[in-house]
Amino acid sequence: MKKILDHINYPKDLRLLKEEQLTKLAKELRAFIIDIVATKEGHLGASLGVVELTIALHYVFNTPEDLLVWDVGHQAYVHKLLTGRKAVFHTNRQLGGISGFPKREESVYDTFGVGHSSTSISAALGMAIASHLKGETNKQHIAVIGDASIASGMAFEGLNHAGVTNANLLVILNDNAIGIDPSVGALKQYLTNVKKGTQKQDNIFEALNFNYSGPIDGHDLPALISELERLKKLSGPKFLHVITTKGKGLKQAEENQVTYHAPGKFNALTGELHPKGNTVEPPKYQDVFGHTLVELAKQNKNIIGITPAMPTGSSLKYMMREFPDRAFDVGIAEQHAVTLAAGMATQGYIPFCNIYSTFLQRAYDQVIHDVALQKLPVIFCLDRAGLVGEDGATHHGVFDLSCLRCIPNLIIFAPRNEIELRNILYTAQLGLDAPIAIRYPRGRGNNLNWKQAFSPIPIGIGQCLKEGKDIAILSIGTICDNVIEAINLFDDDEGMAHYDMRFVKPIDKTLLHEICKNHKTIITIEDGSIKGGFGSEVLEFVSEQAYQNKVHILGIPDKFIEQGTVNNLQKIIGLDPESIANKIKEINESN
């Protein structure tokens, strides 16, 4: 059957359609996305929920002249399809393909690069003020933000500023009452009341000087189009509240919104997830954290769990189920999560604050000023450290070691496997006199037999995993596995020593003295930025102690790493076992 979508590549094609044709186009767009995401994977529910809204926006506004900013950008698949990327959409999130998020260098329609949430209002306001200064009075600036993202401090900072400007800004709240997990907090309750029609009198957004309209049905194309047409004619800050259903149009995605946020592979016809095979796999690191924390919380009533909006992704959900009074999802509020943990620590509680490495970047000052400066024993569990794969540059957790290493009082540990992760979680709750950051990766390790009796880890002590006379290879964290594989590629590995330093800070100086005295050459390996990370710590030690060892630092180079499988990305940057082995060979030969 002839498809309307076949003729639509850009918004100019879309604007030639009659309004009556748009409903059919919405259906085709949903089918197109489902078809591709079912096999190529990616974020599903959010894009399915904004099909009509995206059509209406590009139909009514003169994009790319009018500037449209998506918050987070995981919901921008329809936008990508309508703005010249239909033919390459099958490469979404893959190595060399298009990004899973809006990205300025990819298209003029992508006005602002995203991936982290709650930036859209500030960015669109910045554009609106710039247009005003340039005298571009007819230009429209639109931020589309979700109900979970708007609850973040940064979004409120943007609203607070916008409300005292006459900027030509339209904020569209895409309210589906869910983030990745169900939305939380008083604002969520407020929005629920607005939807019930009970709080029209005390509208928060009107109080902030926005011209508020809605709530309207975000799947009703005629209603959306006529409201956007009306708003287009109004000047100053405007706020449109739109109600949508995450996963709209795929039964399973509507019914199981958490799983279908990013479901992995599924059957495009039935919507069913591909059944898991019978092979028993080692657990994900997040589950080692989640289950171990429950185990520890059973024994230690002072343990608290905190997550900013990632209970499923971090597996804090297990503790939230068992100990609802002691485990908190605070919404997308990384800064608050850190300082909340600090406050609890002042009162003798033991907060485990679990934040993806990349999202901790939001709370850097809180880590320094509220935690480390006061030496409060908060336990930071930094999931998704290192390369994360298909989410790409916005999400790789590769800056944590460099950012955290310069903070006084902070202990930094990276487990090489699941058992070490369990043991450091156990050690941390025994009572440290300082904060600790524990970083571990996305995905699974290798240990089926991970649930072993706890054993404390002495702070600041590394381990020799393999003796050897010539080259000392020092690794940190789970990249250890690649080093072991690399060493195994040699017929003769006698000259190679391998150390798991475990702590970036305090680094094991006794062990480092021994290493420097006994080996001419040192290679450090980390899945974090080379600039200022673990290798730098070792190099600084060597230089401060006036040792003459040659130090080679392997890690993430000084550039943003795009999306791809972790294995492929490691190959590209030289951190896979073969590349590490080649590097060792090269260094050996040059010695």
Ligand SMILES: Cc1ncc(C[n+]2csc(CCOP(=O)(O)OP(=O)(O)O)c2C)c(N)n1
């Ligand atoms: C700063 C930051 N913290 C956490 C995340 C992880 N994250 C991605 S999408 C999302 C939920 C967004 O929910 P909402 O804004 O309601 O959009 P929806 O998915 O419902 O369209 C979260 C928590 C992020 N991208 N950025």
Ligand SMILES: CC(=O)[C@@H](O)[C@H](O)COP(=O)(O)O
């Ligand atoms: C868009 C976003 O930020 C999240 O959905 C992120 O992609 C989740 O990553 P994980 O799949 O590693 O939990």
Ligand SMILES: [Mg+2]
């Ligand atoms: Mg939402």
